[in-house]
Amino acid sequence: MITPEELEAARARAREYLDRAGIVLTAExxxxxxxxxxxxxxxxQTGLELVVYINxxxxxxxxxxxxxxxxxxxHRHPPIGDxxxxxxxxxxxxxxxxxxxxxxxxxxxxxxxxxxxxATYTVWHExxxxxxxxxxxxxxxxxxxxxxDAGAVVSEFSTRSRDEYDIFTDSAIxxxxxxxx
Amino acid sequence: MITPEELEAARARAREYLDRAGIVLTAExxxxxxxxxxxxxxxxQTGLELVVYINxxxxxxxxxxxxxxxxxxxHRHPPIGDxxxxxxxxxxxxxxxxxxxxxxxxxxxxxxxxxxxxATYTVWHExxxxxxxxxxxxxxxxxxxxxxDAGAVVSEFSTRSRDEYDIFTDSAIxxxxxxxx
Numbered sequence: 001m002i003t004p005e006e007l008e009a010a011r012a013r014a015r016e017y018l019d020r021a022g023i024v025l026t027a028e029x030x031x032x033x034x035x036x037x038x039x040x041x042x043x044x045q046t047g048l049e050l051v052v053y054i055n056x057x058x059x060x061x062x063x064x065x066x067x068x069x070x071x072x073x074x075h076r077h078p079p080i081g082d083x084x085x086x087x088x089x090x091x092x093x094x095x096x097x098x099x100x101x102x103x104x105x106x107x108x109x110x111x112x113x114x115x116x117x118x119a120t121y122t123v124w125h126e127x128x129x130x131x132x133x134x135x136x137x138x139x140x141x142x143x144x145x146x147x148x149d150a151g152a153v154v155s156e157f158s159t160r161s162r163d164e165y166d167i168f169t170d171s172a173i174x175x176x177x178x179x180x181x
Numbered sequence: 182m183i184t185p186e187e188l189e190a191a192r193a194r195a196r197e198y199l200d201r202a203g204i205v206l207t208a209e210x211x212x213x214x215x216x217x218x219x220x221x222x223x224x225x226q227t228g229l230e231l232v233v234y235i236n237x238x239x240x241x242x243x244x245x246x247x248x249x250x251x252x253x254x255x256h257r258h259p260p261i262g263d264x265x266x267x268x269x270x271x272x273x274x275x276x277x278x279x280x281x282x283x284x285x286x287x288x289x290x291x292x293x294x295x296x297x298x299x300a301t302y303t304v305w306h307e308x309x310x311x312x313x314x315x316x317x318x319x320x321x322x323x324x325x326x327x328x329x330d331a332g333a334v335v336s337e338f339s340t341r342s343r344d345e346y347d348i349f350t351d352s353a354i355x356x357x358x359x360x361x362x
Contacts, residue, residue: 059239
């Protein structure tokens, strides 16, 4: 749960990062940036700021903003009916991203999970994305990512996005943001 | 057909526009920008410069560069087998784009087709895209677009791209670029 004031402060901050990345939004997009605190109420540590450009039955594109060292927690996109699950490509536009996916673990990870939640981070194959670099996540595979010390702006190109079906390793997470009345 | 010198000059010019739009490429992407002269050998009038970020069986993302008043000629993306045809969203990132799609024609179009090829432009519903504005093209529907006087950079988010199946209104067009030996 976040307060309306926290919501608007996070949106204003996300707009600054998008502006630094040279990304232009419409007024409506800028006013409605999605703030995902994952239900933990610790947005600085765990969360994501999103602008969804398009999301049809067939494809989806978003910009993601991560504040400095903010983490999008470990999850996967499961099959749903005939759909094998969401396939997504992350392309770093600004800043630096540490992405962790299934595969041989790195010996010395450059990211550290949010304090107290370490047990819910299980994949440790490290991919470092600088601006212009990208990585594609196959459907139904675990992944999580964290921005570097300056934050990050990441474009996401994917098949249809149905966030409500995402499966998070941390059972305390609730993907839908609740704003305090 | 274009010469190797024309190819490299067009790539260098496309890189300038992408740079103005704040878009960062890897060295490999920058060296391999696709130059599509549509087989007409009049790249300044008819053509497109492309960076394909990702193109899987399910989704695709590209950056498109248009030089000042350069036109991507009228075409559609037909159904192929079980695929209903490519669905694409154009989002203007920099410059200005005049997009023409099926629908009520505009009285005073702001773009003019390349000289001598007017008869191959048949849809005149006008959509003007400034930076941050976008439009989604349904599968198998005719569309064409032209940059404004300063050129344009456009992000394309779509389902799988199979350019070789595109159907152009102008039968003289060949989508695959031939570089002179």
